Amino acid sequence: MTEFISSKSARLDQELALYLKISRNQVLSLIKGGNVSVNDKVVTKAGFALNLGDKISLIKPQITPIQSEFKAEFDVEILYEDSDILVINKPIGVTVHPAPSVKEATLVEWLKQKGYTLSSLGGTERAGIVHRLDKGTSGVMVVAKNNQAHTALSQQLSSKDMGRIYLALCDLPLKENCIIDRPIGRHPQNRLKNTIVSGAKSAKSAFANILTTQNKRVNLIAAKLFTGRTHQIRVHLASINRHILGDDLYGFKSNSDRISRIFLHAYILRLIHPRSNQIMEFKAPLPNEFYELIGKEVNKEIVDESTTPSILCDIFRDSSYWMYYN
Template sequence: MQNFSVDSCVRLDVFLAKKLNQSRNQVSMLIKDNHVKVNNQIQNKASFVLKIDDEISVQFPKAKEIQSDFEPKFDIEILYEDEYLLVLNKPPLLTVHGASSVKEATLVDWLMSKNYVLSTLNGINRAGLVHRLDKGTSGAIVIAKDNHTHQKLSEQLQDKSMGRYYLALIDLPLKEDKIIAQKALARSLHNRMKKISVEFSEENLKKFGSLKNAKTAFINLLSAQGVNLIAAKLFTGRTHQIRAHLADLNRHILGDELYGYKGKEKFTRVMLHAYFVYFFHPKTKEKLYIKAPLFDDFDTILKKNYKGEENEKISLEFITRTFGTFV
């Protein structure tokens, strides 16, 4: 349980979203499910207006309450684990958490099948998840085992001391070796599964209804025989951010047909991988860099086209040094 004293007259969901470093949607689920009390009385209205000196308590649900209809028949590589958190190497084509449209076992189902005790700061259906990866994207994903650890890592996401470096294979090299894309993202008016990159303006705000600021840095790493390796660094964590920003640059990740890939060679997934994750350990304060090894489909393309030349370019030293020259 976490307790807070109110210091301003604001909506309950707004107050808790700030205190817990979570989205208002996630906080609203906690409120709706009767996990929040104001002055010792359950309050299930997110719009409830607080008064100064109100006392709030949040009782997070137990992750053991999760029930899945699907049994995980796969395993996931553990890259790092201690009593506070773990880092996994998410395989491609694995959905991270359940939803009404998901008809298969998820990463969260796998965690529960291993009897992990997990944080519930994001609700029981997203138990432990500090951040997420798209189904087709592979790589490093951080899991919190308790709510305190989760909150401290969420704070690092907010202040940018936690982040990831991605590798992607794209159809054409970037026009410049170092690029920063800084356009807002909006939901496509023609395909609700897709995001588009637009200028942040009053006109676009009226047109799309909602805009989210987004910033991504890209660097060219290697080019050979129509296969181009790049790295990306996120400054914001929007859905499909890398894919949408690349599409705006008229570049497309191999296999990403949703965002415009039209190559002759077909791929079973989007060739995007979260290669390094970095953060300060919430308990020890040590800065950790954790590498998620490439999966065979991605690694085979690299070895075929670059024959070992890629090893230096995808080293942590090279990637951090190169991004450090312009971001």
């Protein structure tokens, strides 16, 4: 049992979140589960009004382990690890979260098998996943190794302090570097897809041309996310008639057998370390398939020089004069 004295008059959920350094959603789960008492009386209302000097007691619930019927038999490259965070290079073909429709091991199962799970104060064991990538997208992801790190990183994601840059191969070059600020919602006829929907959740992306082959059939572009909607990059590009190679769901058409994957890769992740407050930058190397496709016309050294993190970050530093789609 954990006990402490209220330092001021406040809502119960606010005081608990501040003291425990966990998210309000986790606090809400604790309170609704009957695990919190004020002056020795169980309180189940998050908005309960505390007075200065009230005694708050917390009973940690039994942890419900992650249920899994699949064994992860794939490898995941670890780019960085310390006591608070794990940074990985997610391979293509791996789904991040389990779902009834997913009949194979996911990244969550891999994390559990490797011992990377959080004992949530809410009573449920969970993976410390902060953000997700589509099954067909490879690249850099950060995973929290404790509840405090998860809360801090989630706040960075919400406040836009966490920066993400993707690389993609497209069927057509951009007319010019651009910002797309168009809301994204579920497609009315195809529930596997999202689309631009007026009044749906806001979504904003920036896109820049990096390299174009001489025949303009393969075009390397970079994308920066300001929000994190499902399929956001793919939907926004489709809305201006640009399609990622291999992305049949969003309009790419080819009879060629050489397109073996969706050519979208989470390349750079910048974050503030949850303990040291140091700005950290991680890069997931560009997969070989990208070089194989673009390298027939563009030298690998040119690709590497054009995609150094400093150059890409400079490109996106000032997009105020770019073409704007809304």
